[in-house]
Amino acid sequence: MNNNVESVDLEEELYEHFKFEVPKGQAPLRIDKYLMGLIQNATRNKIQIAATEGNIFVNNATVKSNYKVKAFDIVRVMLTHPPFENHIVPENIPLDIVYEDDTLLLINKKPGMVVHPGHGNYTGTLVHALAYHFDNLPMNSSERPGLVHRIDKDTSGLLVIAKTEAAMSHLAKQFEAKTSEREYVALVWGNVVAESGTIEGNVARHVKDRMQMAVFADPEIGKPAVTHYKVLERFGYVTLISCQLETGRTHQIRVHLKHIGHTLFNDERYGGNLILKGTTFTKYKQFIDNCFKILPRQALHAKTLGFVHPMTGEMMRFDTELPQDFQDCIEKWRGYSKTNLTEEGER
Structure with a gap:
C-alpha cells in the first residue's frame, strides 16, 4: 500500500467540511497545495496539521500532506465538529x-x-x-x-x-430543465464586435487556480454551459451587454466572457480589475481608478427572472433596476466615451 495512505473507519465521530472531486486533466499535485487553492483562507500549515491529525481523506482513506492528488480522486476534509x-x-x-x-x-x-x-x-x-x-x-x-x-x-x-x-x-x-428565464446585465472589457452571439463550453475548476473556473474543450471535463449575449450599449473600451443563461454553472458568465476575451469590468478574481483595454494616458488611468471606486465589484447584475409559478401554473417574470453603483459607473463611461474617444482614435 502507498505509505502516504492509511485505511480508516469513517464511522468515527467526524463531520465532513469539504468535499472535492479532482477533475480530469489535473497533473499530480501535493494535496496540501491542492487544498490551498480550493479552501478560502486556508494556509498550508493548517492543511498540514489537519493531515497529521488524520482529518484529510482521499477515496475514504487518510492521507499525509505529501500525497499527490490525481484525476477523479475524491478528497474530503473531516473534522470532529459540525461545519459552522x-x-x-x-x-x-x-x-x-x-x-x-x-x-x-x-x-x-x-x-x-x-x-x-x-x-x-x-x-x-x-x-x-x-x-x-x-x-x-x-x-x-x-x-x-x-x-x-x-x-x-x-x-x-x-x-x-x-x-x-x-x-x-x-x-x-x-x-x-433549463425552462427558467434568467437575464443578467454585464459591463465587460473591450468592444464586443458581434451584436449578439452564443458562448458554449464545458465549465469546471481551473487546473492551476482552484478559486477560478475555466472553459474546457474536452466534453468529458466539467459540465456543459451555454450563455447567449447581446450588446446593449457601446462605450469604446467597454461594452454593456445582456446575458441569457441556458445553464447555471458556477461563475458561468464570468468565465464564459473571459473565454471570449471580454472579462467582466472590475472582476478581481478573473483579472478584470486591471486595465485590459484603453490608452496609456495618465488621465485614462485616473478615470478607470475612479470607476473602480464607484463600482467596487464585478459589473454583473441578475436583472430579470422568469419561471412558472409552482401552484398557479402562471408564467411569472420579474425585473429590477440596476443598482446605483452600476448606474453611476455606466454614466461615467457614457460621458468619457462621448468626450474622449474621438481624440484617442480607434482601440
Missing part, C-alpha cells in the same frame, strides 16, 4: 423583497451579501436573514433553507426563494 455553516443563528438583516406569496418570494440581493454560509462566511449571509424573517423554510439538496439557486457574493440581483417543499421541488426542476 450548519449552525444558522437568525440575524435581523433587512431584505429587499420584490414579491411574496404563500409559496415563494423574490429577493433583490445587494452586492456584497453572501448567499449561504461557507468557509470564512459564517454570519451575515442571506440564509441567516431568511432564518430570521421566515419559519420552517424547506431545505434544498444541500440542506440550505429556501434556496433554489444562488448568485455570487458581489453579483447583485434577483433570487427566488421557496417557502414550501412543493415549491422547492417544482422550482428546482425548472432550473434543472
Whole structure:
C-alpha cells in the first residue's frame, strides 16, 4: 500500500467540511497545495496539521500532506465538529423583497451579501436573514433553507426563494430543465464586435487556480454551459451587454466572457480589475481608478427572472433596476466615451 495512505473507519465521530472531486486533466499535485487553492483562507500549515491529525481523506482513506492528488480522486476534509455553516443563528438583516406569496418570494440581493454560509462566511449571509424573517423554510439538496439557486457574493440581483417543499421541488426542476428565464446585465472589457452571439463550453475548476473556473474543450471535463449575449450599449473600451443563461454553472458568465476575451469590468478574481483595454494616458488611468471606486465589484447584475409559478401554473417574470453603483459607473463611461474617444482614435 502507498505509505502516504492509511485505511480508516469513517464511522468515527467526524463531520465532513469539504468535499472535492479532482477533475480530469489535473497533473499530480501535493494535496496540501491542492487544498490551498480550493479552501478560502486556508494556509498550508493548517492543511498540514489537519493531515497529521488524520482529518484529510482521499477515496475514504487518510492521507499525509505529501500525497499527490490525481484525476477523479475524491478528497474530503473531516473534522470532529459540525461545519459552522450548519449552525444558522437568525440575524435581523433587512431584505429587499420584490414579491411574496404563500409559496415563494423574490429577493433583490445587494452586492456584497453572501448567499449561504461557507468557509470564512459564517454570519451575515442571506440564509441567516431568511432564518430570521421566515419559519420552517424547506431545505434544498444541500440542506440550505429556501434556496433554489444562488448568485455570487458581489453579483447583485434577483433570487427566488421557496417557502414550501412543493415549491422547492417544482422550482428546482425548472432550473434543472433549463425552462427558467434568467437575464443578467454585464459591463465587460473591450468592444464586443458581434451584436449578439452564443458562448458554449464545458465549465469546471481551473487546473492551476482552484478559486477560478475555466472553459474546457474536452466534453468529458466539467459540465456543459451555454450563455447567449447581446450588446446593449457601446462605450469604446467597454461594452454593456445582456446575458441569457441556458445553464447555471458556477461563475458561468464570468468565465464564459473571459473565454471570449471580454472579462467582466472590475472582476478581481478573473483579472478584470486591471486595465485590459484603453490608452496609456495618465488621465485614462485616473478615470478607470475612479470607476473602480464607484463600482467596487464585478459589473454583473441578475436583472430579470422568469419561471412558472409552482401552484398557479402562471408564467411569472420579474425585473429590477440596476443598482446605483452600476448606474453611476455606466454614466461615467457614457460621458468619457462621448468626450474622449474621438481624440484617442480607434482601440
